[in-house]
Amino acid sequence: MTIDMSQFFQVFFDEAEELLAEMERLLLAVDVAAPDAEDLNAIFRSAHSIKGGAATFGLSDMTEVTHILESLLDTIRKGELALTIQHVDAFLSSKDILKMQLDGHRHGATVDQDTVADVRMLLQSLLQDSLSNAVVPVPSVSTATSQENAAGAVHCFRIELPQVAQRDVDALATELGLLGQISTAPLDGKRFVLTLTTTESVSDIVAICSFVLDPDELKITEQAIPAGSATGDINGEEQGYGFFQPLEQIRNNAKTDEERGYGFFAPFVPNGGGQTAVGAEAARPAADQTRHAPPIEATEVNINEKKTPVRRESDKAGAAESSSIRVSIEKVDQLINLVGELVITQAMIEQRSDGLDPMLHERLLSSVSQLTRNTRDLQEAVMSIRMMPMDYVFSRFPRMVRDLAGKLGKKVDFITHGAATELDKGLIERIVDPLTHLVRNSIDHGIEMPAARAAAGKSESGRLFLSAGHQGGNIVIEVSDDGGGLNRERILAKALQQGLPASDAMSDSEVWQLIFAPGFSTAEAVTDVSGRGVGMDVVKRNITAMGGTVDIRSAKGFGTTMSISLPLTLAILDGMSVKVGDEIYILPLGFVTESLQPAPDDIKQISGQGCVVKVRGDYLPLIPLYQMFDITPRFTDPSAGIIVILEADGKKAGLFVDDLVGQQQVVVKNLESNYRKVAGISGATILGDGGVSLILDVSALLRSSQQLGLESAFT
Amino acid sequence: MAKTVLAVDDSSSLRQMVAFSLKAAGYHVIEAVDGQDGLEKARNQTVDLVLTDQNMPRMDGLSLIKLLRGMANYQKVPILMLTTESGDEMKAQGRAAGANGWLVKPFDPQRLIEVVKKVIG
Numbered sequence: 157m158t159i160d161m162s163q164f165f166q167v168f169f170d171e172a173e174e175l176l177a178e179m180e181r182l183l184l185a186v187d188v189a190a191p192d193a194e195d196l197n198a199i200f201r202s203a204h205s206i207k208g209g210a211a212t213f214g215l216s217d218m219t220e221v222t223h224i225l226e227s228l229l230d231t232i233r234k235g236e237l238a239l240t241i242q243h244v245d246a247f248l249s250s251k252d253i254l255k256m257q258l259d260g261h262r263h264g265a266t267v268d269q270d271t272v273a274d275v276r277m278l279l280q281s282l283l284q285d286s287l288s289n290a291v292v293p294v295p296s297v298s299t300a301t302s303q304e305n306a307a308g309a310v311h312c313f314r315i316e317l318p319q320v321a322q323r324d325v326d327a328l329a330t331e332l333g334l335l336g337q338i339s340t341a342p343l344d345g346k347r348f349v350l351t352l353t354t355t356e357s358v359s360d361i362v363a364i365c366s367f368v369l370d371p372d373e374l375k376i377t378e379q380a381i382p383a384g385s386a387t388g389d390i391n392g393e394e395q396g397y398g399f400f401q402p403l404e405q406i407r408n409n410a411k412t413d414e415e416r417g418y419g420f421f422a423p424f425v426p427n428g429g430g431q432t433a434v435g436a437e438a439a440r441p442a443a444d445q446t447r448h449a450p451p452i453e454a455t456e457v458n459i460n461e462k463k464t465p466v467r468r469e470s471d472k473a474g475a476a477e478s479s480s481i482r483v484s485i486e487k488v489d490q491l492i493n494l495v496g497e498l499v500i501t502q503a504m505i506e507q508r509s510d511g512l513d514p515m516l517h518e519r520l521l522s523s524v525s526q527l528t529r530n531t532r533d534l535q536e537a538v539m540s541i542r543m544m545p546m547d548y549v550f551s552r553f554p555r556m557v558r559d560l561a562g563k564l565g566k567k568v569d570f571i572t573h574g575a576a577t578e579l580d581k582g583l584i585e586r587i588v589d590p591l592t593h594l595v596r597n598s599i600d601h602g603i604e605m606p607a608a609r610a611a612a613g614k615s616e617s618g619r620l621f622l623s624a625g626h627q628g629g630n631i632v633i634e635v636s637d638d639g640g641g642l643n644r645e646r647i648l649a650k651a652l653q654q655g656l657p658a659s660d661a662m663s664d665s666e667v668w669q670l671i672f673a674p675g676f677s678t679a680e681a682v683t684d685v686s687g688r689g690v691g692m693d694v695v696k697r698n699i700t701a702m703g704g705t706v707d708i709r710s711a712k713g714f715g716t717t718m719s720i721s722l723p724l725t726l727a728i729l730d731g732m733s734v735k736v737g738d739e740i741y742i743l744p745l746g747f748v749t750e751s752l753q754p755a756p757d758d759i760k761q762i763s764g765q766g767c768v769v770k771v772r773g774d775y776l777p778l779i780p781l782y783q784m785f786d787i788t789p790r791f792t793d794p795s796a797g798i799i800v801i802l803e804a805d806g807k808k809a810g811l812f813v814d815d816l817v818g819q820q821q822v823v824v825k826n827l828e829s830n831y832r833k834v835a836g837i838s839g840a841t842i843l844g845d846g847g848v849s850l851i852l853d854v855s856a857l858l859r860s861s862q863q864l865g866l867e868s869a870f871t
Numbered sequence: 872m873a874k875t876v877l878a879v880d881d882s883s884s885l886r887q888m889v890a891f892s893l894k895a896a897g898y899h900v901i902e903a904v905d906g907q908d909g910l911e912k913a914r915n916q917t918v919d920l921v922l923t924d925q926n927m928p929r930m931d932g933l934s935l936i937k938l939l940r941g942m943a944n945y946q947k948v949p950i951l952m953l954t955t956e957s958g959d960e961m962k963a964q965g966r967a968a969g970a971n972g973w974l975v976k977p978f979d980p981q982r983l984i985e986v987v988k989k990v991i992g
Contacts, residue, residue, distance in 0.1 A: 161888070161980070168884035204926050205882045208955050211977035212885060355963040397951075397986050398962070399972035406949045406971045406990055 161213060168209045169262045170482070172218075175202040176258070177551060180251050183244055184554045191232075191239050199247070200229040206254065218257050221272070224279040225250050231283075246282055248555065249275045311378055313361060315350040316343060318373035325350075331364050334401060351379070485581065488541050495531075495538045496728075496823035502531040503844035539728065543578035546624040546633070549588050550575045553595055553622060560599045567606050567616050568599055573623035579631050583722055586702055587633065590695040594635040594718045595622065597692075602639030602716050612713065614638065630704075630746075631724055636717040642668060642710040650676065668708035672696040700804065700855050703729075703744060729824050731841070731851065733817035734800060737787045740849045742822055742841060743811070747854040749801045751816055756795040769799055769810045776801065779857060780812040784836060790814040804855040811857070820844075824851065836860060873899040874991050875916070879909035879923040879935060880953065885976070889922060889953075892980035893987060906930025910938055913945060920991045921950040922974075925961070933968045940969035949990045953978075 179202040182195050207222035225247065231237045253275045260267040315332075317325060325348045329340050336354030343349045352361065358376055365374055399406060509517070509524050550572045561568040579587070603609075603618030610616055621636040644667050651658035651670045658670060670676065674693040699706050704722035723729070723746065731742035732751075758770040759778070767778040778799070782789035791797040791814055799810040822841035827834060827850075838853035876898050880886040883904075890900040901918065903909035905927040913921065921939065925932035932952055939945040952965045952973045965973055974986055 164884050164888045164891070167887055171882060171884050198928065201881070201926055201928060204955065205885075208924075208976045209882055209884050211955070212888065214977075355959075355966070396978060396982065397972065397974040399990075400962075400966045401971060403989055407992070 165213060165261075168213050169258060172206050172209060172258050173255075175206050176251050176255050178202055180248065180555055181551065183247050183251070184558060186239070186244060188239055188241050188244060193233075196229070196233045196239070200226065200233045203229055215257070215261055217267075217272070218254055218261075221250060221254055221257070221276060221279075224276060224283060228279060228283045243282060246275070246278050248559075250279060311355070311357075312351065312353045313358065314377045314379050315352060315361060315365070316375035316377075317348050317350065317365075318369060319346050320369055324369070328365060330402075332361065335360065335364075491538055492542065495535050496825075499531055499535055499821075499823055500842045500844070502527055504846055507844040535728070539580075540578075542581045544581050544584050545575060546577045546579060546584070546631075547575035548584055549591060550622055550624075552588070552592075556592065556595065557599060557620060560596065564600065565605065566599065566603055566618060568603055569617045569619050571619060571621050573621065574625045577624040577626065577631060579624075579722065580724060583702055586698065587720070587722065590698045590720070591622075591633065591635065593692075593695050594720075595620065598635055598637040598639065598716065598718075602637035602641075604640050608640075626724075627721070630721045633720045633722070634717055635720075636715065638715040641712040641714055641716055642671070642708070643712065647671060664710075665708070668710060671708075672706070703746065705746075705804075729822050729841075729851065730819070731822045732800070732819050733843075733849065734781075734798070734811075734813040735815040735817050736781045736785070736813050737789050739785075739787055740817055740843065740847070741781065741813075742849050742851040743800065743802070744838075744851065744854060745819065747802045747804050749803050749808075751798055751800040753797075754795050754799055754810075756793075759794045767794065769794065771801060771810070774808075777809045778812055779809050782812075784857070784860070802854050802858065804858050807858050809858050822849075822851070873897055874919040875899045875901060876987065876991075877901045877903060877909060877913055877918040877921045877923075879903040879906065879921065879927070879932070881905050881924060881927040885924070885953075888980065889983060892983055895980075896984040896987070898987065906932060906935035909935050913939055914942070917944065918948060920987060921945075921948060922953055922987075923950065925952060925954045925965075933964055936965070936968040936970050951986070951990065 179199055182199050182202075186192070186195055186199075203222050203226045207219055207226055210216075210218035210222060228237075228243070229247070232239050232243065253272045256265070256267050257272070259265040317328070325340065329338050329350060332338050332350060332352050332354075335356045336352055338353075339351045341349050341351070354361075358378075361376060362374065506524055506528055509521060512521065514521055553572070554570055557568055557570040598620055599618075603620065604612070604614075606616040609618060619638045621634065623636070624631060624633045626632075644664065647667055647670055648658050648660065648662075651673070654673070654676065656670060656673050656676075658667070671692050672695070676692060696706055699720055699722070702722055704720055707719040707721070708716065709719065710716040729742070730745040732745050732748050733740050733742050735741075752771070754769050754771075760768050760770065760775070762768055767780075768775040769778045770776075778794060780789075780792075780794070782792070789797070794812045797812055797814050798816055799812055800816070801808060801810050822843075824839045825841055827837060827840050830840075834850075836853055836856050837850045838856075839851040841849055841851060843849050876893050878886055878889045878893070878900055879902075880889065881904055886902050886904070890902050893900045901912050901916070903912045906923070907929040909921070909923060910930065921936075923932040923935055932954070936950050936952075939948070939950065949971045950969065952961075952970050953976055954961055954965075954973055955976045962973055972986075972990070974983065
């Protein structure tokens with residue numbers, strides 16, 4: 157029978173990933189001066205478990221690293237070596253390369269062998285140091301009692317027996333065999349010599365022999381241990397297993413007393429440890445039994461067949477194993493997709509039943525409204541499957557903060573809040589990079605050097621908060637530091653120098669938005685960490701692509717807060733449907749600030765720049781949707797239609813449409829994967845009446861509206 | 872009737888591998904995630920063989936073996952240690968605690984089945 161091991165690989169990968177994360181968490185929390193013994197044990201156990209699994213699944217590179225790691229951890233765990241910060245650093249680096257190796261096996265990611273070699277060398281050298289510096293326990297002087305000896309060194313004894321009956325020799329061999337590995341050899345025709353490899357002491361051997369013969373007649377000498385022999389391994393040593401007693405004995409013991417009652421031989425053979433109570437009489441049948449093992453085999457089978465209905469309980473216990481299951485994301489997505497379809501079908505039914513007479517169709521209509529409720533509950537329940545706690549992201553940061561702060565010579569206290577807040581899996585994976593960037597910025601540019609902080613009357617350690625929480629239908633994630641804050645003058649000067657539209661009259665929040673411009677960086681020195689001018693614009697773009705927004709609050713000398721607001725999920729969207737000609741478009745509600753019907757006087761034509769609309773004193777660019785998509789509208793005069801005011805990326809514009817249709821939840825269908833990417837469109841949805849409607853990409857629309865204006869200026 | 876093996880290991884991949892292999896070989900397998908869990912599961916039912924890891928949270932393998940040996944119905948049940956350490960010290964400790972044998976990790980499923988067959992048929 158062959159068993160396919162590959163089916164357990166995935167389990168091992170998941171497990172190893174969890175163990176590595178746990179190891180890192182413990183390492184970051186460990187108090188180097190006074191490490192908690194239980195924590196050290198847990199760290200050791202993680203390395204140990206990974207090693208065991210890696211070895212079992214043939215991942216030798218990981219086995220090798222964990223082996224050295226484990227050895228080093230073991231000496232520390234046992235108190236033979238004091239934990240130092242170098243150790244923690246080395247352990248963290250090993251975690252990194254193990255993760256890299258794991259990803260290599262799992263996803264075929266590239267493994268940087270140089271780094272692996274470096275870390276292995278580092279671990280090796282630490283291990284060497286530990287071996288030379290270790291506090292070697294003083295070996296106890298030869299008067300070790302059997303108790304102390306039990307778990308200790310292995311001895312090989314040569315036991316010369318006086319002239320005794322063959323059966324006594326056999327009985328003794330069996331009894332002494334309980335202590336270790338025994339062999340019998342004739343000495344001079346009448347006498348025998350036993351060779352016993354054991355951890356027990358001479359006195360134990362004498363005690364056992366004294367049941368059969370006079371101890372004074374015994375001659376026991378200690379020998380060198382034969383090469384390759386280990387304690388008590390009856391067989392199988394080369395195969396990687398061994399038994400401490402003759403197999404037959406274990407097997408016979410394995411039968412329950414009840415089964416034994418049916419058997420042919422029922423000598424009571426106590427298990428190891430109770431030697432002193434065993435006399436020669438008891439030992440003899442045990443030896444006999446060994447010789448008669450095969451017949452027992454035969455009866456055992458019959459007996460077992462008769463006894464069937466016993467095993468109910470254990471089945472139940474096995475079933476109650478775990479309260480969660482691992483399901484592939486594809487299955488969940490398929491489920492979500494199907495629920496999406498169901499929501500659409502339900503909306504169709506609802507819409508079609510709208511025109512029915514409520515008196516005539518009362519029962520149908522009440523069923524439909526029940527269907528609506530059930531569908532909504534189902535949808536919520538299914539969506540929640542994809543939700544993951546923010547801890548998935550937050551847990552990466554303690555390590556990063558520690559490393560960065562160390563590199564920059566800063567002191568940072570890292571505090572997280574709301575790690576249990578849940579967010580859609582798709583979003584949570586995409587938020588990692590922008591968040592990493594913001595955290596990096598906060599440490600690099602935000603938090604000052606300890607001396608500067610002390611001079612400013614602050615504590616030497618800067619504080620970095622990472623928090624997540626719900627606000628309406630959004631999740632708000634904030635990165636907040638108590639550092640120097642953004643420097644308004646410097647940002648303005650830099651912006652002007654780079655030719656960005658900036659002026660002293662701008663409000664603070666407008667000034668802060670300037671740092672999101674491509675290529676913008678005010679850092680005086682380009683550090684290893686950040687400030688190379690790529691970044692904030694990318695952060696902004698990523699978040700906008702997720703349907704989110706970034707806000708900055710900052711006060712000079714008090715710190716900066718970057719606030720990211722994201723929709724809870726990407727699969728369902730609160731939309732505003734608008735009509736142009738015969739087409740219906742969906743605007744994500746988050747971008748809509750208001751809608752209005754302007755007076756003809758509020759519309760101004762700017763030569764070559766299109767139109768603007770005056771809203772409470774402000775002039776906003778006007779985007780006629782019919783022009784964007786080249787369709788025939790009902791109205792070409794903005795004052796006859798409706799202007800929807802949109803806001804994205806700090807820019808505002810008025811979208812000119814024919815009419816507002818209503819507000820509804822829509823299931824987002826990806827246009828890219830079903831068709832291709834279309835500029836200005838972020839997706840599509842199926843409406844209640846079965847028609848397809850496009851969801852507008854508001855940010856892109858606002859950007860292209862400016863291009864449109866420019867183009868018309870040139871033509 | 873299938874014999875029951877209690878497999879105690881904190882590593883779920885190892886445990887699942889053991890369970891799957893032994894089930895494929897016709898045994899009934901009860902899984903336990905650490906020594907404590909193993910002890911509780913052993914208490915509630917009869918098993919024909921115990922396979923236990925040594926290094927586990929809450930309760931390690933040696934403690935489990937000692938406690939099992941203290942229970943009337945577990946004095947003679949074969950117990951094998953599954954361990955990455957095949958050193959003499961570990962074996963001596965295992966023997967002192969009352970184990971009947973050991974099987975060094977890593978092992979492949981065939982080896983495991985072969986050993987289990989040797990012990991409980």
